[in-house]
Every structure is written in structure tokens, then in C-alpha cells.
Amino acid sequence: MKLYDGGRAPNPRRVRIFLAEKGLSIPLVPVDMAAMGHRSNEITSLNPLQRLPVLELDNGSVITESVAICRYFEELHPQPPLFGEGALGKALVEMWNRRVELNFMAPVTSAFRHTHPAMVEWEVPQIPQWGEANRPKAIGFMAVLDEQLATSAFIAGDQFSIADITLLVSVDFLKPAKIVMPEEFVNLKRWHEVVSNRPSAKA
Amino acid sequence: MKLYDGGRAPNPRRVRIFLAEKGLSIPLVPVDMAAMGHRSNEITSLNPLQRLPVLELDNGSVITESVAICRYFEELHPQPPLFGEGALGKALVEMWNRRVELNFMAPVTSAFRHTHPAMVEWEVPQIPQWGEANRPKAIGFMAVLDEQLATSAFIAGDQFSIADITLLVSVDFLKPAKIVMPEEFVNLKRWHEVVSNRPSAKA
Numbered sequence: 236m237k238l239y240d241g242g243r244a245p246n247p248r249r250v251r252i253f254l255a256e257k258g259l260s261i262p263l264v265p266v267d268m269a270a271m272g273h274r275s276n277e278i279t280s281l282n283p284l285q286r287l288p289v290l291e292l293d294n295g296s297v298i299t300e301s302v303a304i305c306r307y308f309e310e311l312h313p314q315p316p317l318f319g320e321g322a323l324g325k326a327l328v329e330m331w332n333r334r335v336e337l338n339f340m341a342p343v344t345s346a347f348r349h350t351h352p353a354m355v356e357w358e359v360p361q362i363p364q365w366g367e368a369n370r371p372k373a374i375g376f377m378a379v380l381d382e383q384l385a386t387s388a389f390i391a392g393d394q395f396s397i398a399d400i401t402l403l404v405s406v407d408f409l410k411p412a413k414i415v416m417p418e419e420f421v422n423l424k425r426w427h428e429v430v431s432n433r434p435s436a437k438a
Numbered sequence: 439m440k441l442y443d444g445g446r447a448p449n450p451r452r453v454r455i456f457l458a459e460k461g462l463s464i465p466l467v468p469v470d471m472a473a474m475g476h477r478s479n480e481i482t483s484l485n486p487l488q489r490l491p492v493l494e495l496d497n498g499s500v501i502t503e504s505v506a507i508c509r510y511f512e513e514l515h516p517q518p519p520l521f522g523e524g525a526l527g528k529a530l531v532e533m534w535n536r537r538v539e540l541n542f543m544a545p546v547t548s549a550f551r552h553t554h555p556a557m558v559e560w561e562v563p564q565i566p567q568w569g570e571a572n573r574p575k576a577i578g579f580m581a582v583l584d585e586q587l588a589t590s591a592f593i594a595g596d597q598f599s600i601a602d603i604t605l606l607v608s609v610d611f612l613k614p615a616k617i618v619m620p621e622e623f624v625n626l627k628r629w630h631e632v633v634s635n636r637p638s639a640k641a
Binding site: 283284292296298299300302303304306307310311321322323325326327329330333334338360362364365368379382 | 486487495499501502503505506507509510513514524525526528529530532533536537541563565567568571582585
């Protein structure tokens, strides 16, 4: 088994943090995304969407999409559970992971990709007006996050989950996206310090 | 338990089709989205994101996000499995469901929301240039879908899954989004006829 890894981008980091939380060590194949390595023939043959990360199993099966790769490892190594426990627990992790992806990670990455000059070849067509429109969306959703974290240790409840990983890589991507977290979101800020201090955050 | 339902929109329909495939009948509370019923105080108190569907359990717990609601029912009623079986099977359903959501459902709905005059109050700011940019993205991804369906009965393999439901509601939303499926995608067209003939498609 090997994991084609894309370095600092949010999605490859999501999977590396997940593996660190599980205590798993999977052979990584580094791909230089800055040099467009994710559009090579090798990666394209594994993933026609030319995105990373990509997990290749020993039998030749290929899994793409970060959360799908994480779910594969959750099934093989259920402890610690990072997708929740019980029907309601699993549903709430799924809910928060998706809320964060759709209402925060997507606006943050869209702001970056549609306004940063280095992204002109990545995001075609680059539409700066759309990029700008995403900054207030991301900031607006921080109010929902802050309210949830006022009464909850982690974003989907008392236990750390994949939803916290998705939120961490998104918050850490605010800087390249040129979005500043307003000072008023003290619960979100407290959560960010706690989660950043977990050893997995260095992955 | 009750499901606040939003009528013809793709996400509410996703959950209704899922329930029909499971043979489950859940009390529905219709919400008139055309009259902005999803922004009422009642719905806002259940879901601050003001989106439908919303599942309210008898103990007061609330689950939002269509796939999270579906996962709750999958856990309670595993048969027939609609999220895949085994670690690899579950990962591949997750992969294809996400591929369809991110590369097809999102462009189709963005094209609609950013170009349709009736959506001006829904999508703020409405950016027609972004809406137009999404039409070729949706058409481009149909080539990936068509290639997969050349060798696979359903989108994630031999078994019908939630990924087929996501794809069905997205294909059926091409018309309001003013996107035409090119004639060349014969496998996608064949799949659409097969899936549209399942009784659940009427849900």
C-alpha cells in the first residue's frame, strides 16, 4: 500500500493528520504539486481528476478523495473512532464534517484559488469576484463554529473526530487565503490552540 | 421522529429516495422553500444554516446535511446496504459519492443558483460569470462518469448505492440549470434510464 501525498495543501494534510491520530504509518510517495506533479501521466492514470492524495492498495485498487481514504482506514483500524460511535454519533460527525467542508473549507480554498496570482493555471477560469465573495462567507460561518464550540470541547461533541481535522486544516489555510479570524471568536480560538497542540497537527 | 422536507430541490429528494430504497416511511413536515419557509424561525432554530432537509429525533436531537441523515438510517437499518460493504466497498462508495457531489452536483447547482433570476435572493451575491463557468465543468465531468459506467452497472460498482442517488438528483437538475447532456455519453444515458425506472426515483 502507498499514499501519493501532496505536501502542504489542505487535503493531503487531512489524511496525514488522520493517520497520525490512528497511529498508522503508511509509505508516502511525495508528489510536487508546485511543479504540477499531480498532472503527471502516473497520477492521471491513478486519478483522472488529477487530485491528491491517492491511496493505491497492493491489489491495485485505488481510493481517492481524502475522506474516502480516511474511511478505509477507519474500517480497518476502528480505534480510536474518528467517524463517531453509534448511529447518532456517526451522523453528527458526518454532519459537522460536511458543514465545515461546505461552509468553511470550500469558501476558504475558493478565496485562495480565485484570487491568488499563482493559481491562474490551477483554477480555470479564475474569477476574482467569486474569490472575494467567499471571504465573508467563511467569516460568517465562523460565528456558527464559535457558538458550537462555546458548549462543546470538539466540533462534533466531546470526542475529537475527523470534523476537527477538516476544521484544523481549514483554519490553518486562512492565512494563504488572506482571511483574518475576528478576535471575537474566542471559543474557536481556544479550540484552535488545543487542537494545534496535538502531536498529529505536525503531520 | 420527523423529517422537515423541502420538496423538489435536489437535497431533500436525495433523502426521500434513500428512504424509499430502504423501505422506510418517516413522517414528513413539508416546508415551502419557494415561500422562503426554510428561513422561518422554526427551521432556523433547528438548523442555523437555514437549509433542508432537517431530521428531528424524538429526544430532540437534530441531524442536518442529507448524507448525515442517510447515514443515520443506514446505521439503524443496514439492509439493503447503500453506503457499500467492507472497508474497500465503503471507501469506494464514499469516493464516488464525493466525486459526484464535488465535480457534478456542485457545478450543476452553482450554474442554476448563479444564473437563474429567481435565485437572486437565495445566492448573495449572485455572480453570473461563476454560474456560466460551472456549465463546462459539469459537462467535462460527465466524460468521467460515462467512462466509469462503460464497465460498471452502477456508479460505485455492481451494487446500487447512495452515489447513484446523488448522481440521479444531479442529472435531473441539469434541466433547471440549462445544461444539456451530450448525446455521446451513451453509458451515462443508459444508467439514467435504468435508475429512473426504479420505484424510488418517484420519491
